[in-house]
Amino acid sequence: MKKRFLAAVALSATAVVALAGCASGTSAGSGGSVTTLTHEQALTAKSAKDFGGMAGLEAAAKKEGHLNVITLPPSWANYGKIIAGFEKKYPQIKINSENPDGSSADEVTAAKSQKGQSTAPDVFDLGTAVMNQNLDLLAPYQVQNWSKVQDDWKDSTDSKWIYDYTGLMSIGYDSKVFPKGIKKLDDLLQPQFKNKVAIKGDPTQANEALSAVTMAALQSGGSVSDIQPGIDFFHKLKQAGNYLGTLPTQATVASGETPVVIQWSFNNVGWGPAAGSQGNPNWKTVVLPGTGFGSYYNQAINADAPNPAAARLWEEYLYSPEVQNLYLAAGAYPAMLPAMKKDGTVDTSVLKKVGDAPSDFVQLDADNAAKASALLTSEWAAAIG
Known part of the structure; x- marks a missing residue:
């Protein structure tokens, strides 16, 4: 990550x-x-x-x-x-x-x-x-x-x-840019999100980015033992022109350079109004319905x-x-x-x-993490190339 x-x-x-x-x-x-x-x-x-x-x-x-x-x-x-x-x-x-x-x-x-x-x-x-x-x-x-x-x-x-x-994988977004919000993962494939959706780096090297792919898999019919649907989602995101390769930081969120970021809930919350003058006052955080993903x-x-x-x-x-x-x-x-x-x-x-920690989230065990890492090593570059 x-x-x-x-x-x-x-x-x-x-x-x-x-x-x-x-x-x-x-x-x-x-x-x-x-x-x-x-x-x-x-x-x-x-x-x-x-x-x-x-x-x-x-x-x-x-x-x-x-x-x-x-x-x-x-x-x-x-x-x-x-x-x-x-x-x-x-x-x-x-x-x-x-x-x-x-x-x-x-x-x-x-x-x-x-x-x-x-x-x-x-x-x-x-x-x-x-x-x-x-x-x-x-x-x-x-x-x-x-x-x-x-x-x-x-x-x-x-x-x-x-x-x-741990936190939960979430989507943070600038509500001034997207006043209708984000209710499901496929919303990010819409034209208004062109060149606007970022994750925290390369998932073959960064756990938080790998977790974004895993969350996408869970939202797309996959599981912690099968993250291929998550890779497929990001391939579609790239084809739609919506995938943004910029590494998001608190500064890029505050400036508007990265208006949508898939990352841990504690980071999205920390980059919004909670950060005061260094944060984005319009930043909202959403954990999508369904099985949550933590790590x-x-x-x-x-x-x-x-x-x-x-x-x-x-x-x-x-x-x-x-x-x-x-x-x-x-x-x-x-x-x-x-x-x-x-x-x-x-x-x-x-x-x-x-609020208390959710009891219904899943995470990768050691075997699933190794399998996911191997799959991303072989498939990720082609998916977003």
Whole structure:
């Protein structure tokens, strides 16, 4: 999916060397006994316990002083507030945010091309199809709240990934341009939509774009195990002259350059009036009738993270009720939501505002994601060529 201000700031080499040169041992801190790990040991830490607990993990992350994230635009699932919250909580750790409008494939490319460099991503936010093709890049790690995510929403075997949040695939449109609205998918084939319908990139590389094709399949008689009808729909859209190859962003929506965008509901909502002066005040979001399509994004740690302690602290932060509620506030349903409703940590005022997560949506399992990815690799270029 094309998600997500190129800000590739070089890490301090001295901080990395200092960490790598530390001898493993224990020391007493304000939180009690903590364990000091070498850089190599931190790379294989499987929980906060390996650092002697959260106090040790926090101390190690502060010593590294940097965290590299990738493809996390501020308008995506409340990541602007989430990143700001981390930096406020841990001012000793500077977040370097790279390629916000990139894709899951871009995350993988960056990890491979920058391996061994201080600028490589520490953590991933990946779509399932791309993730399943690159499991060798991921490090096993269980956050403290691991048990609060149901077993089939995490890697219960190797602990390499865990669901984080989802939305529903939706159509966002400029209601000033299309006052009659959009009621069904085939409306987009009409002449008034000529050169106006965009998706978030190339579905062979971007999970959000793949999800747009899958949603089109569900609306066209297909299923999660057969997305060919979705590819066929986009072929018809291209033949009608309505498919727009421009990569949509909040800026292109605000300017009117991309007046129709098929993307996650939390992004369409976030690019409209909710964005204030940066949004499009006429932007409407519609989730079409019928079976909805969702896709949880997966959190994972780079096995070769230049800042392995900061990477693990970031994951602990993301799976705190505080941040899970920030996802929810953006209309991105967090993976811990069922548990938070039970233990009373969900922000009920936010939940009332956004509504509960739908129970009738479908998503691609690992086998379907692999099948869909293979089909798109062989068919997509011809479909929109």
